Amino acid sequence: MPSLRVALCQVNPTVGDLAGNAAIVIEQTAAAAALGAHLAVFPEMVVTGYPAEDLVLRKSFVDASLATLADLATRLDPAGPAVVVGYLDRCPVSAPRVGRPAGEPQDAAAMIQGGRVVATYAKHHLPNYGVFDEFRYFVPGDRLPVVRLGGVDIAMVVCEDLWQDGGPIAVAKAAGVGLIVVPNASPYERSKDDTRLELVRRRAAEAGVPLIYTNQVGGQDELVFDGDSMAVAASGEVLARANQFDRELLLVDVDVAAASSELVGEVDAQDGTTMTVERITLDDELHVPDDQLERRVIDRLDDCAEVWGALVTGTRDYIEKNHFDSVVLGLSGGIDSALVATIARDAIGADRVHVVGMPSRYSSDGSVADAAELARRQGLHWSVLPIAPMVEAYEKAFGETAAGGLHGLAEENLQARVRGTSLMALSNEVGHLVLTTGNKSELATGFSTLYGDSAGGYAPIKDVPKTLVWALSRWRNEVARAAGEVEPIPVAIIDKPPSAELAPGQLDSDRLPDYTELDEVIDRYVEQDKGHDELVALGYPAELVERVIRLVDAAEYKRRQYPPGPKITPKNFGRDRRLPITNAWREGRDTKFPRTSA
């Protein structure tokens, strides 16, 4: 049977670095050529990086994408493999039109071969849900070019084209193609790799041909791309599967059927639209190999390892792609900052991680000692800055005002803000990126101080619920034990009852429900969007449900001013969940009138 050797180029492009991204394509293509590849497939919008957000609406940016693509065609070895790259294109259109994105950009894929662009395709299905806003950015495509290469008909489709029913997969089947290649930029969320494999299998089976799925890796603000590139046969058999989170050049020999159809023109796309099939013939010569490459199918990571990979990748790429030499964070002796320090160390190495103990009059000696011990074990830069002098200066100043001093919450928040200001001062003085240490349960309930512990440039665990913070800490220690290394997180930090230590003897449990219960309700209210009555029907006590809803709703304004951090759940705060601040909706309240009019 004829066969094609395909390189899945799982790379880490940077948004906006077009020259750098093109250099990656050239380098990887050369490596693929050396391994005998006929075809190299790169991720979606690899030329520009993804998501480029409103940059795609700027004429100069689209121009640069097109210029870079043209340049790539001239610089790639004309005798090398055919190369499929994602890039930013535009529709050939005259006047601006209300309702269409400015400049009519398209999320496109090009095949380059023999020194020129031989075919281009524009994504047909645009995701506009969750973290995606592609109707804002792109005009959908309605053409399917079929390229005959090595005697095999190949169709390119892009990412979301797999996820929605009908469209180019249906048209590719009607056109009788022998192989479908798919550039992707599919962000990580927990357990998504299983969904993805099932999806790829289903579409390969629908089309009746092998499917090549190349995803990018790396972090981009809140999104982490996890790779997991794969080649799947029409039978559903996994022919190759790349690692998660790391760059990889994965080669696979794929058995393919020789071209047999010549269909062109309009085809019903079975999604309410039609698409036009076009034909491009490069060469008819079938490749029948002497032997096949050994198959490489990497096992998936377990849940904690996968989340860890996402947190470390997201944090590392935010630091590196924004050119920070070092990070600083406050180390309280609690588990959240301990975990963030460990993530930072795994991401960029101990020598670039600075941790500061900032004890107040309420901090226990144990907390400072635990923090120091963690820093010692991990080899982090440790320093201590007691905050009492600054706190006292404020207290004295406010004691002389009409307010007569600061009390209760105002005094607690003051401590947090003195710490936030101190970290920012270090950042300004030395150039560190400040890492924020809040977890998702805290962010959900507003259990944090604006400009205090929420201050910083990146928040590695903002999408990690507190119960998972514990699980990850234990898991990371186990990994170290298994490797014969010292546990990075002192067990005293993991085992102590959680406290913000902002008042004498204070515990989180004074103010919040038990974290196990809390995280369950947050998951159902925030991630699953269940209403009050549905939550009560699930068996949660009405009092708990009302309390959690009240806390979550009231904290919206705080979340808006929180730094970005890596998304790991199906719905993060930020790109994924977008609620008004001004919001009178109260779940479970009787909405019946009469009520007084406004």
Place this chain on the structure above:
Amino acid sequence: MPSLRVALCQVNPTVGDLAGNAAIVIEQTAAAAALGAHLAVFPEMVVTGYPAEDLVLRKSFVDASLATLADLATRLDPAGPAVVVGYLDRCPVSAPRVGRPAGEPQDAAAMIQGGRVVATYAKHHLPNYGVFDEFRYFVPGDRLPVVRLGGVDIAMVVCEDLWQDGGPIAVAKAAGVGLIVVPNASPYERSKDDTRLELVRRRAAEAGVPLIYTNQVGGQDELVFDGDSMAVAASGEVLARANQFDRELLLVDVDVAAASSELVGEVDAQDGTTMTVERITLDDELHVPDDQLERRVIDRLDDCAEVWGALVTGTRDYIEKNHFDSVVLGLSGGIDSALVATIARDAIGADRVHVVGMPSRYSSDGSVADAAELARRQGLHWSVLPIAPMVEAYEKAFGETAAGGLHGLAEENLQARVRGTSLMALSNEVGHLVLTTGNKSELATGFSTLYGDSAGGYAPIKDVPKTLVWALSRWRNEVARAAGEVEPIPVAIIDKPPSAELAPGQLDSDRLPDYTELDEVIDRYVEQDKGHDELVALGYPAELVERVIRLVDAAEYKRRQYPPGPKITPKNFGRDRRLPITNAWREGRDTKFPRTSA
């Protein structure tokens, strides 16, 4: 000629307050009935408030909208006028489908008459650009019900249906309707009222019938709705026009043609889709009035008055709808905080506005005196909190660390953060909302301190360029002079050279280009999305263009943590302009490779 008396109900609903919004509809309908109205038209989504963002994806919220609509039908006087209200509906659909919003919500309008809902229409054109994300939220409608009321055929369309070509206006014409009514939620931006009038005229002419346009008023987070409701004849004549920014019940007698078509079924919508025309007959009896109401056509405000209306409305509604009793802000003696104080006073009255002078060692005596004078003139609550003791406490503490103290920018930012922390302490102690005083030129260039002067809950002038800050200040003083009142802003504040006073003798001009030039380049780069080469081609010096672009790009992370504030320009930072933080794109840099690969 037959005529209908129509009430344009320009009201101020609150997002999420369904019972309160319904009460407004009942109260206004009763008032319209007393004035002899046959038909009362309310804004888009008046039942739920607009934009309700991700609330529309929650089942409980859609359920509540439907229950409130049903309730409204039973509570409105069955003998009263027919009532058109916007509400949140859903498609009758079974299973979730990838690519469609959860629960399949629709942005709908209902006509209620005689105690029941007689017709419903779902918005056909969904805006998904600028501040709008409606493909995330809604399934487009494809039915056009035509209701015969008083012998006249009436079609309802919603907001964006006017802005895009083809669709329900074309179908309404084909169906031979005699009147089109349009609930809207159209946010303010400078000079949009002219655009809107031209648009309404064009659509009325296209359809050949009068058009009733009802918009809401009020603030919702970053958006301000400016009313400007109107009735326009097919000839383009303005029959009635409401005020801007205030609630109004505007009655107009509209000459209408008697019903003459019975067309039903599928019609080409001239936008690539078809829509289905349905017919509902309520009554055939034509109204021929003895006399007509006098026409009320309010003049438009001039540019400064209009912007002022937007700033005051946005600020007032954020405060009131979020239930703050009072606000606090730092009054530096500079023009930005002076203007914000004046906006706050106009919004909620002097007695609810607290202003604090927080002089540092670098503050001039004149600054504090000017601030005090402004507070005195406006009757605001004034207090002074010198920041030197707190700043010194930090300096002493940092002097004892390895950093050896704080220098340059770190020291300047420290002062700003001590002020931010002090305002937040007052907020926590007393319950004030903190107002942030930064302007758009500052936000654009990053000329502000994160957690310092950028701290706060609402930022009234964040979308006001510095040059407009001056113009508004002068204009507001002139308004006062014309009314024989004392000028609210001391002229010394307006005339002094701008300075943040964070270092001895510091002026803004040390670090920023001249504001007139700066604001021009910001307008073209930020609002018009011009690239480096286009800006240079417009005649701006390359050095200036590069400097502004560099500043704007580098400040993206700061803007993400900035509080919301009212949008007044065609493109605000926030909902309107969405750029990645991690962004290697540099306008004007040669993007050609070879470059080193990442």
